[in-house]
Amino acid sequence: MARVFMKGCEAIAEAAVRAGCRFFAGYPITPQNEIPEYLARRMPEVHGVFIQGESEVASISMVYGAASAGTRSMTSSSSPGISLKSEGISYCAAARVPIVYANICRGGPGVGSIQPAQMDYLQATKASGNGGFEMMVFAPSSVQEAVDMTYKAFDYADRDRNPVLVLCDGLIGTLMEPVELPDIKTDQEVADIKESKRPWACVGHKLDYANRSWIQPGHWSTIAMQQFNERAAAMYDSWENDVQAEESGLEDAEVVLTAYGASGRVAKSVAELLKTRGEKVGLIRPQTIHPFPFASFEKLDYGRVKAVLDVEMSIPALMVQDVDRAVKNRCPIHTCLCSGGNIMKKGQVLEAAAKILEL
Amino acid sequence: MEKIYSRTQGIRDGMVSGFCPGCMHGTAMKLIGELLEEMDLFHRAVAVLGIGCGGLHMDYMAFDNITAPHGRACAVATGIKRSNPESLVFTYQGDGDFAAIGLAESISAANRGENISVVFVNNGIYGMTGGQMAPTTLLGMKASTAPKGRVAEEHGYPMHMCEILNQLEAPVYLERTSCNTPQNVFKTKNAIRKAFRNQLEGRGFSMVEIVTSCPTNWGMDALAALGYIEEKMLPEFPLGVTRDKIPGQQ
Numbered sequence A: 001m002a003r004v005f006m007k008g009c010e011a012i013a014e015a016a017v018r019a020g021c022r023f024f025a026g027y028p029i030t031p032q033n034e035i036p037e038y039l040a041r042r043m044p045e046v047h048g049v050f051i052q053g054e055s056e057v058a059s060i061s062m063v064y065g066a067a068s069a070g071t072r073s074m075t076s077s078s079s080p081g082i083s084l085k086s087e088g089i090s091y092c093a094a095a096r097v098p099i100v101y102a103n104i105c106r107g108g109p110g111v112g113s114i115q116p117a118q119m120d121y122l123q124a125t126k127a128s129g130n131g132g133f134e135m136m137v138f139a140p141s142s143v144q145e146a147v148d149m150t151y152k153a154f155d156y157a158d159r160d161r162n163p164v165l166v167l168c169d170g171l172i173g174t175l176m177e178p179v180e181l182p183d184i185k186t187d188q189e190v191a192d193i194k195e196s197k198r199p200w201a202c203v204g205h206k207l208d209y210a211n212r213s214w215i216q217p218g219h220w221s222t223i224a225m226q227q228f229n230e231r232a233a234a235m236y237d238s239w240e241n242d243v244q245a246e247e248s249g250l251e252d253a254e255v256v257l258t259a260y261g262a263s264g265r266v267a268k269s270v271a272e273l274l275k276t277r278g279e280k281v282g283l284i285r286p287q288t289i290h291p292f293p294f295a296s297f298e299k300l301d302y303g304r305v306k307a308v309l310d311v312e313m314s315i316p317a318l319m320v321q322d323v324d325r326a327v328k329n330r331c332p333i334h335t336c337l338c339s340g341g342n343i344m345k346k347g348q349v350l351e352a353a354a355k356i357l358e359l
Numbered sequence B: 001m002e003k004i005y006s007r008t009q010g011i012r013d014g015m016v017s018g019f020c021p022g023c024m025h026g027t028a029m030k031l032i033g034e035l036l037e038e039m040d041l042f043h044r045a046v047a048v049l050g051i052g053c054g055g056l057h058m059d060y061m062a063f064d065n066i067t068a069p070h071g072r073a074c075a076v077a078t079g080i081k082r083s084n085p086e087s088l089v090f091t092y093q094g095d096g097d098f099a100a101i102g103l104a105e106s107i108s109a110a111n112r113g114e115n116i117s118v119v120f121v122n123n124g125i126y127g128m129t130g131g132q133m134a135p136t137t138l139l140g141m142k143a144s145t146a147p148k149g150r151v152a153e154e155h156g157y158p159m160h161m162c163e164i165l166n167q168l169e170a171p172v173y174l175e176r177t178s179c180n181t182p183q184n185v186f187k188t189k190n191a192i193r194k195a196f197r198n199q200l201e202g203r204g205f206s207m208v209e210i211v212t213s214c215p216t217n218w219g220m221d222a223l224a225a226l227g228y229i230e231e232k233m234l235p236e237f238p239l240g241v242t243r244d245k246i247p248g249q250q
Helices: A008-018 A034-045 A056-068 A079-095 A121-126 A143-160 A170-174 A187-196 A222-242 A261-276 A294-298 A320-327 A346-357 B025-038 B053-059 B073-083 B095-101 B103-112 B161-165 B182-200 B222-236
Strands: A002-007 A023-026 A049-052 A073-077 A100-105 A136-138 A164-169 A176-181 A245-248 A255-258 A281-286 A288-290 A307-312 A333-337 B045-049 B065-067 B088-094 B117-122 B173-178 B206-211 B240-244
Touching: A002 A008, A008 A034, A008 A073, A008 A100, A008 A143, A008 A164, A008 A170, A008 A176, A023 A034, A023 A056, A023 B073, A034 A049, A049 A056, A049 B073, A056 A073, A056 A079, A056 B073, A056 B103, A073 A079, A079 A100, A079 A121, A100 A143, A100 A170, A121 A164, A121 A288, A136 A143, A143 A164, A143 A170, A143 A176, A164 A170, A164 A261, A170 A261, A245 A261, A255 A261, A255 A346, A261 A281, A261 A307, A261 A346, A281 A294, A294 A320, A307 A320, A307 A346, A320 A333, A333 A346, B025 B053, B025 B088, B025 B117, B025 B182, B045 B053, B045 B073, B053 B065, B053 B088, B073 B088, B073 B095, B073 B103, B088 B095, B088 B182, B095 B103, B095 B117, B103 B161, B117 B182, B161 B173, B161 B206, B161 B240, B173 B182, B173 B222, B182 B206, B206 B222
Parallel strands: A023 A049, A023 A073, A073 A100, A100 A164, A136 A164, A255 A281, A255 A307, A307 A333, B045 B065, B045 B088, B088 B117, B117 B206, B173 B206
Antiparallel strands: A002 A176, A136 A288, A245 A281, B173 B240
């Protein structure tokens, strides 16, 4: 483990390298440029490949190709760029090609702004491309979490042969913090991942139609298409066991703050502050926003909870749709929101929570 | 009796082509299969199939292949080749895939000098989707989306990919062939062989454009389509080598 002071984007890039990622293709867009810039220098040092593609669309297709050839591969972009990549992401999901990508979110819709925002929640969790596929989506609240989640994302992608998204708002991506970096995988480990564990990789095989590697994002028979969708649905159900969320004070909470990413960080500090003042405040900070931590909301005593306060850097609120599904009308849901590149302020959340607590 | 010709092992045993009568996709893939067999490359070959009728080869070829998103074959091939340089990576793309939706990917891969081979099948029309206009549709040629025929003022002119890519510094080999006669089929095979050789020797980007027919969507029978190639297509798309940085090698 090495302790260093790093910017979020660069830390994500280094975590990917340490996880054995040896192929990155991307296209410049603010505020994620530090990821490709860092990897343009770093990849050659580990005998990996960096390519600046001619577009987001081309870059994700390059990643689709490299991952199909068995290499741990990654791309990154920011909100409108992710929309362009949705074509290739859908293909990876369809062809069962494991990739990892990071979305360093900015304002939206459209070209939006270049400042941090959390406006991509629905795209990330509900429809990252055509065809109703799902992905695990990690949402770090600190540079350390961004590192840890990116590092593990490759294992999840490999396990499921499915894309994994690290959804990181522009604040976390551009924030500098001290982080512990995980150990870098050895050349042997990287080679093992590529060669031994990926018999499906498309690298040329002996002439054998039945056992050729066939990376195919389509199914031309109705039976095969339905079977694919059923298998995928079973995989999505299995992710229930992979839910990650930070919880605190849920046993006797009267107000429960819920937020992810940068907002989660602010909500956590507000919850801690109020608890030091003797208030009964709980926190549910989703670290996976898909699968969503519905179970955390089942732990609440709804006879006691006055309201759940959903905190998002998004107008309208988006995660609140999942919170609503979790709460099931058992208590009111309030929102505390900002957008446009405005960062969620502690005072704003404190005021909203105090209002519910009638302080 | 001595056996002097047999079906290539590159095509799935017992498989019957589902292509339309007179279509030349079967011929093109047969040539590729024969070449991979002659050059002992099946264990290294990775085909990147574009969208369109050419993509149907996935059911016929007996070696590794991957279907690219619409137009992105050259980008997908870039990813495969760069991450696994030992593979022989070639794309197989139609005119819509290579020259319309994938134009940026095609030109950019060529401009980077990616060490891949492109087989570009140009029949001047969109076959699989039902006869819509392609970037290579001839002036005056009817298409379902140009019912009165292609008009330059409205649709622009047919695009010449060999000549367009010849403006770039990096490509090593660009040749336009056809499969309309036995001689031209032979020349096409030699051209693809050369494209593969270039890649094996690490020379960079090669592209073979094959002028073919689409009798179904051209609205004529197979023999008439051969005549149309000769009379209409080849004057617009003249056969021959546009770029060859390693002349003489076959």
